[in-house]
Amino acid sequence: MKFEAIIRTEHGTGASRRLRHSEQLPAVIYGGGIAPIAISLQHNTIINQMDKAKFYEGITLIIDGQEVNVKPQDIQRHPFKPKVMHMDFIRI
Numbered sequence: 676m677k678f679e680a681i682i683r684t685e686h687g688t689g690a691s692r693r694l695r696h697s698e699q700l701p702a703v704i705y706g707g708g709i710a711p712i713a714i715s716l717q718h719n720t721i722i723n724q725m726d727k728a729k730f731y732e733g734i735t736l737i738i739d740g741q742e743v744n745v746k747p748q749d750i751q752r753h754p755f756k757p758k759v760m761h762m763d764f765i766r767i
Contacts, residue, residue, distance in 0.1 A: 676724060676734040677742075683713040691761070700759055704736070704745055707766035714738060722759060725750075733767055 683690070683701065691701045700718040705711040714736070724730050736743045745764035753760055 676727075676729060678716055678720060678734060678736055680714040680716050680736045680738045682738060683715050686713060695758075695760070700762065702762040702764060704743060704764045704766060705748075709766070712738070716762075718759065721762075722757070725759070736764070 680702070683694075694701050694715050695718075698718050699715040700721055702714050702716055703711050704714060731747055733744060733746050736745055744767050746767050747762060748765040749763040750759060751761040752758065
């Protein structure tokens, strides 16, 4: 599975809310001895693939033309809506 990701320049609650209103999903990639990267993903693209087991085994994120292999580490969901609020990925 491959997904396009965009590096986020704005951080914080307000920036994350603006992303969610525009159908984006804030996320962070960490691990591998490299500094964490804040990214945003298309919410609908991710949520449609989350019910497949292959999603949790490892996916490829394309960031500025560079491929990064990651696994979902933590997923924060909305309390009652079928939405994902934030995701953490770890490099593999």
